[in-house]
Amino acid sequence: MLEGYTKEIREAAKRLIRDKKVDCVIGYSKGSIPLVDAPYFAYTEEECENLVWSGFCTKNLAKYLIKRLGKNALVAQGCVSRSIVGLINENQVKRENVYILGIWSPGMVDRRKVLERVGGKEIIDVKEDEEKLVVIGDGWEEEIKRKEVLRQNCYTCASRNAVLFDEFIGEKKESKGGGDIDNVAAPWEKLSIDERWEKFRETFKECIRCYACRNVCPLCYCAECFVDESRPQWCGKTQDEADVYTFHILRAFHCAGRCVDCGACESACPMGIKMRVLTSKLEKDIRNMYGYEPGMELGAIPPLSVYRPDDPENFITP
Amino acid sequence: MSNFEPKILAFLCNWCSYGAADLAGVSRMEYPANIRVIRVPCSGSMSPKFILEAFRQGVDGVWVSGCHPGDCHYISGNLYARRRFQLLKNLLEYIGIEPERLHFTWISSAEAGRFQEKAKQIVEAVKKVGPANEKKKLIKELKPIA
Numbered sequence: 001m002l003e004g005y006t007k008e009i010r011e012a013a014k015r016l017i018r019d020k021k022v023d024c025v026i027g028y029s030k031g032s033i034p035l036v037d038a039p040y041f042a043y044t045e046e047e048c049e050n051l052v053w054s055g056f057c058t059k060n061l062a063k064y065l066i067k068r069l070g071k072n073a074l075v076a077q078g079c080v081s082r083s084i085v086g087l088i089n090e091n092q093v094k095r096e097n098v099y100i101l102g103i104w105s106p107g108m109v110d111r112r113k114v115l116e117r118v119g120g121k122e123i124i125d126v127k128e129d130e131e132k133l134v135v136i137g138d139g140w141e142e143e144i145k146r147k148e149v150l151r152q153n154c155y156t157c158a159s160r161n162a163v164l165f166d167e168f169i170g171e172k173k174e175s176k177g178g179g180d181i182d183n184v185a186a187p188w189e190k191l192s193i194d195e196r197w198e199k200f201r202e203t204f205k206e207c208i209r210c211y212a213c214r215n216v217c218p219l220c221y222c223a224e225c226f227v228d229e230s231r232p233q234w235c236g237k238t239q240d241e242a243d244v245y246t247f248h249i250l251r252a253f254h255c256a257g258r259c260v261d262c263g264a265c266e267s268a269c270p271m272g273i274k275m276r277v278l279t280s281k282l283e284k285d286i287r288n289m290y291g292y293e294p295g296m297e298l299g300a301i302p303p304l305s306v307y308r309p310d311d312p313e314n315f316i317t318p
Numbered sequence: 319m320s321n322f323e324p325k326i327l328a329f330l331c332n333w334c335s336y337g338a339a340d341l342a343g344v345s346r347m348e349y350p351a352n353i354r355v356i357r358v359p360c361s362g363s364m365s366p367k368f369i370l371e372a373f374r375q376g377v378d379g380v381w382v383s384g385c386h387p388g389d390c391h392y393i394s395g396n397l398y399a400r401r402r403f404q405l406l407k408n409l410l411e412y413i414g415i416e417p418e419r420l421h422f423t424w425i426s427s428a429e430a431g432r433f434q435e436k437a438k439q440i441v442e443a444v445k446k447v448g449p450a451n452e453k454k455k456l457i458k459e460l461k462p463i464a
């Protein structure tokens with residue numbers, strides 16, 4: 001938990017509830033296990049005392065705004081605020097129904113990296129500040145630099161500060177993750193065609209089709225997802241390789257031009273699958289070909305809903 | 319490999335490319351029998367799902383063809399499709415589907431010659447990369463298509 005921010009979030013939340021500005025404040029509370037904080041809905045001033053801000057706020061809360069009634073406040077770091085912008089642009093959320101508590105993200109932690117660092121020992125608690133974590137177990141303690149255990153997407157973040165907000169919690173700080181996304185977005189591009197397939201297969205073969213990655217993603221709000229369609233059935237429901245691959249290709253493709261690289265999908269996956277390798281490739285192509293970055297601008301038209309007469313067409317068989 | 323005859327599924331738009339195939343037919347212009355045609359209303363109505371499903375059903379190559387940009391019967395269907403196809407082709411190539419298996423062309427209903435030429439060219443390209451099932455790529459079960 002990051003004390004200063006937590007205190008400010010609680011105060012802002014209590015004020016909003018007290019003044020009846022919002023019906024609910026959506027944020028995070030301490031999770032039931034260390035290294036995982038949970039989404040939390042505070043309806044009363046007392047409940048606001050449970051809100052926290054930490055390096056483990058890896059779910060994308062924008063998801064909860066979809067089809068939600070009433071007026072809600074939402075704690076939003078850069079990527080989450082970008083998702084809100086996307087949802088407003090796609091007419092899923094009304095700007096006036098959400099009060100955005102913008103915040104800066106110190107970079108969220110990849111739980112698996114921490115577990116690996118401590119050699120799988122049981123962790124009882126974690127203390128943190130912006131620079132480091134202190135992982136505490138039964139009779140041991142280990143200090144880890146935050147920047148050594150961040151989620152991959154946080155290293156190349158385009159905006160750690162919220163891009164859209166009604167109120168900012170704390171100060172705006174360095175907004176870039178530091179890494180160059182274009183260098184890492186499409187790691188398989190340099191491989192041969194058969195090596196690529198091997199990587200693809202390797203990456204997705206453990207998928208158990210639990211759909212946590214879909215359910216956590218703020219882009220996935222279709223009334224009926226293609227994986228649930230049965231007549232016709234475009235994607236079988238089994239864990240057969242072909243079904244798994246079809247699922248992942250289409251899931252990524254449906255996010256094209258919309259994915260803000262929040263990393264919620266990877267953080268939610270129980271199998272540790274790195275599915276951003278597909279979405280980040282698509283977003284890289286979209287930046288390069290159509291000059292578009294999702295979630296940065298209210299009123300922007302998603303790149304697959306428009307065209308230009310001179311769009312590239314090197315996919316055409318010459 | 320020399321006697322390998324690939325199966326190629328062609329999605330042709332009703333207004334242009336299907337017309338070209340028709341014209342090639344009535345003009346007695348021969349093209350390889352490897353091509354199976356499905357007529358679609360517009361290249362803009364093509365979903366990536368159709369292309370993946372074709373591979374899942376065991377075809378060795380897919381060909382999508384529509385009206386030339388600017389000539390779409392629905393004015394802009396193919397221009398929206400263009401962005402989708404460009405991204406899809408890049409993505410499939412990125413994950414290791416040989417680019418020779420997936421083809422896109424713009425062919426107007428008057429261009430029977432061009433249709434014939436592309437059909438030959440695409441069959442040759444797919445022959446070169448061989449059967450799709452060799453590496454069991456996206457294929458669920460091999461159901462022969464008629």
Ligand code: SF4
Nearest residue numbers: 217259261262263265
């Ligand atoms: S696909 Fe993953 S990274 Fe992209 S918006 Fe959805 S949850 Fe976030």
Ligand code: SF4
Nearest residue numbers: 207208210211213269
């Ligand atoms: S969360 Fe992971 S295991 Fe579950 S469907 Fe997504 S990739 Fe597969």
